[in-house]
Amino acid sequence: MSSTVQKENKNCLFCNALLHNDEKAKYAKKHKITKQVLNFCQDCSELKIEQIEELLSDTNSFSTESYNSTNSQEATKEPINDNRLHLKNDFLVNLNETNEEELSITLHRTEETQRVIRILGKKQKNYPILIGEMGVGKKTVIKHLAYMCSKGEVPALKNSTVYSLDLSPLVTGATTRSELENNFKSIMLILKPADILFVNEVHLLAARNIPGMIEFTNLLRQHLVKLNVKIVSTATPSQYQELKKDPVLSSLFQDVEIQPLNREQTLDILKNIVATYQDYHLVNVQDECLSLITKLTDEYMKDRHFPNKAIDVLDEVCSLASLSSTKKNKPKLLEVSKKYKVFKKKYNTDNSTFDKDALKEINAQQLNDKLPIVNSSMIIKVIENITNTSISTNKLSKEENVRIKNIESNLKNELIGQDAALKVLARAIKRAKSVLRKKDRPTVLFFAGPTGVGKTESATVLAKHLFGSEELMIPLNMTEYMDSASISKLIGSPPGYVGFEQKGLLTEKVLKNPESVILLDEFEKADKKISHLFLQVFEKGELNDSKGNVIDFKKTIIILTSNIGVEKKNSVGFSKSSQADKTLDALEETYNREFINRLDEIITFNSLNESDLLKILDIRIGKYNEELLENGIKISVDEEVKLDLIKTAYSPTYGARPLRRVFREKIEDLVDDYWIDYNIRNEEIEGEEVEIENETNIKTLSIVKVNNRFEVS
Template sequence: AGTQFRGQFESRMRSIINEVKELGNIILVIDEIHNIISAGDAEGGMNAANILKPALSRGEIQIIGATTIDEYRKHIEKDSALERRFQPIMVDEPSVNDTIEILHGIKKYYEQYHYVTFNDEAIRQAAILSERYITDRFLPDKAIDVIDEAASRANLDNEALVKLQLLKNELDEILAEKETAASADSIDDYKRAAELKENECKVREEIRKFEEISNKTEVTVFDIAAVIEMWTKVPVNKITQIESTALLDLENRLKKKIIGQKQAIDSVSKAVRRSRSGIKVKKRPASFIFVGPTGVGKTYLAKILAKELFISEESMIRLDMSEYMEKHSVSKLIGSPPGYIGYDETGQLTEKVRRNPYSLLLFDEIEKAHPDVFNILLQILEDGRLTDSKGRVVQFENTIIIMTSNAGTSYKNNGFGYIHEKNDASERVKEALKDIFRPEFLNRVDDIVVFTSLDDIEIFEIGKLMVDEYSIDLKEKNILLKVSDEALKFIIGEKYDDKYGARPLRRSIQTNIEDVLSEMYIKEQLKDGMMVMISLEDNQLKYECI
């Protein structure tokens, strides 16, 4: 730094080497050593590597350099003369148990800095949870950052620590004023210095008391988990399992929002519990194929599941497989190989999962994808990981993979489709899938979930849910909505078609309720604080504002 002209860099490097040689007992430790290897390089000039080589070969200086494998290969390994001056030592990532020991060894520095104490369980969970949930960094670095941030978080509401800092600032002012007063010659200044000395003793005593109070703040497992949640966007209660009953009650919560698909909900809930418990044989993601006719809730279940498990529907990564029908489309998932256009761009799948490793992946209409896409999915389903075009390994073990398909639903008259005998429908659809997907692909999927056609009762319940959702929006304007059962059945019967499932139902509710009430609100027939009742009279919908 600070070398503007040719020769300045060489001069500074040689002065450092000469100083180290004179002292004789110095070991230079250079972090990110690859950054200085080509520093000062210019035509006819000397770079850092050429300056260091003679001194290293004569054993006049000792250097410890730190770099990554990629940078070592790029900058040092290709210079064989420089490489043989160093002894490469591979520093592997420590295990979780080793990391726990490391954290116990350094925790006192963080306790003194943050005025906190770490209990043993918090240290243990910092290593375990960071290893499990933070996939793009390594131990012990990520665990150390977790305890550092957790300690800072624990002190956010520590009023004693704020008071302590104010007292320290006051002490600094007293010491500065005392030094000025003591250096003077007048009697008044000596008296002032004595007063300041007395004040200094009082402030120091208060600092001692507040330090004792501050050090009572304990970093708990909850603080550790809260930091993990902030980094990974995974709800804290899902990590610590404080509310494990939430997972046990997952079926009931899903059934309140998903109507008529009990078998699908049960299968998904069991797989989610298996994945979240951490008790499983392989690090592979939970995977499903949702098969069923249009409008029965396949995509909707995926959205609700993403919201229940990952806070919001935005945690769902959706890929429409109709966009991946060509052979070259595989590169869109993992990125283009070197030498091809788009190499600098990241893969649509790998980059999204790398940035958000806790997400739900929805592959819509999976049967439309090119066979090479299935080869990519085979590796994800088996090993829970995928290497992108830049050689980075992306972990999928914490994702949930859902593939939707309409396969086997177009042949109702030929015995393949959706009859209401659910067991027969399930077996026939699974047989149809075998004609489309390879056996090794189907064998890697946790479960094939068959969505059955909706009956009249289920359609009515779905209609009630849609009306309730709209009622919640109206409550923001302090408007109450009540729809009679007869009116709702009339609205459903007007548009419902078994071939299209529940989708036309939403359009019918939009036409008969949302559009009408919007017009009434604009005309001021419906105002804030009113209640609107929709009933059926003489086979016509009646709207009353009260």
């Protein structure tokens, strides 16, 4: 009977039983035929008895005695079934084939790798899970483990092969539950008892919204409980929280925390891998550039982690330098580089010194001289494109130095009547932008004074002249934060609350633009808990959002505006010192001393007089003319009209804001009426447009006062 079975089974009987539910397996199992008679393939011959008992469908199973009773003659070895080869190629990746060049980024991870090895060697709960943020190098630790296994550096894992399994295509690619089960069982057959399975995206095991994931999790849980296979996985802290929703799975895994590397450790990694990027992009990178990459990525890419963010910048910078080389030099570089790589492989495989005769044939320095060189401007450009912000290095450009030098005069040209306040502001800005001081906290300025004197406008003008754009100002109207629960708008909602997935308004903007002006307008109207929140920002320059991310405020300029200390009836001509004393007394009554002591400057804005309003009116007319020039007209306002406008709009209590309303009613409405009448009188042919070719075609409208009325002439 056994010969008949052996004759009929040219392929592995056990594989056919799994894939086709072959009746021969039941027949063989019933008669307890040995694996030699069953003609097992190479993989099936190494199965444990527990695996066979689980995979066969009937309740009866092979006995251990019949399984182990093998003939002295070696069984015929058959190739793995085509379907199983297909599964192996589609879902499993052999990590033991990792190149040594890829292991350069595993520096400074020896302790974590040894911890993983110790957990794999345990008798129970031997499933390590590496927990760390994206980009800290979790997968590289797994690759290092696979490399050590392939080289036999770990005696306990000498014959182990590390396979990587991607869950998403395996689960979503199966159309039926039976197909999923068959694929999973076949994968388990491919794995030997000593092999290690690396499961990527392990948090998906706890997902209930992915079709087929529940069934797959149940299948995997059975193997985990029975210790049929060694599994190692990775997850971010948030993904690990998803995995904890399944208490059975989470109890089986052992945490291995992977912390981000520091700047010095990342620099060591860049020095080890820079040669591979130089050979690939055909560029030359100096050590000074590597130091600059680690420094700038550490300061401006706070939302990402070392070493991944520094490696990404290095790769893109090399690509930028490679594209900058001329097309004529490219073929020569490719030819020289090809010869150099052959030479290097021939004479430096055993880390020995180069042969002198060979060096005459190909000179590595000659190659480097012809390669495009990566410079600091390229690095700054790449990081600016990634972070969408401007970067200032320790060496300010000439344009930046001129901008900072002229900051006071530029502010005075647009802000009228506040020379003393702007002088203090300019001094604080120069102090904040100085490269001679270490920036360990933000610059915090408190603007106090009556309404309508230019406190908010000062912050807008400062952002324009300091950073070149008003868009780099983050305005926050604190009247929207009068409730203590509104703190969630700034830093995000805490876990369990609605909107937890959304990011904080303030923290997200500062994360994208670490160098910006933050305007906290009417700060005294916010809830007192808001001021407590900003204490750590003012002191340490850091703020934790709702997800635990640390947001860096060290390069920001924070401006708080307030009407605090201003009496309802203010008199014109009071001294600056008296108003400053009133402001300080009011601050002490409203806020505690630890808040006041964290303010770098308390700048008092004075009330405006009529001469100040006259200068502001001239600025207003100039801006209005810029709008009118698009339609080919401009206005000229008579001095008598200006004085009449100032007389109507002047108010020591409300500052310059009434002037805006009066100008709109008296001047803008008058020009609108004139323009409508003008178009009616001079109606052009329908569809014809009049183009303004030069300034001589611009029509000037004079605003004069006639019989106590404003008219256009």
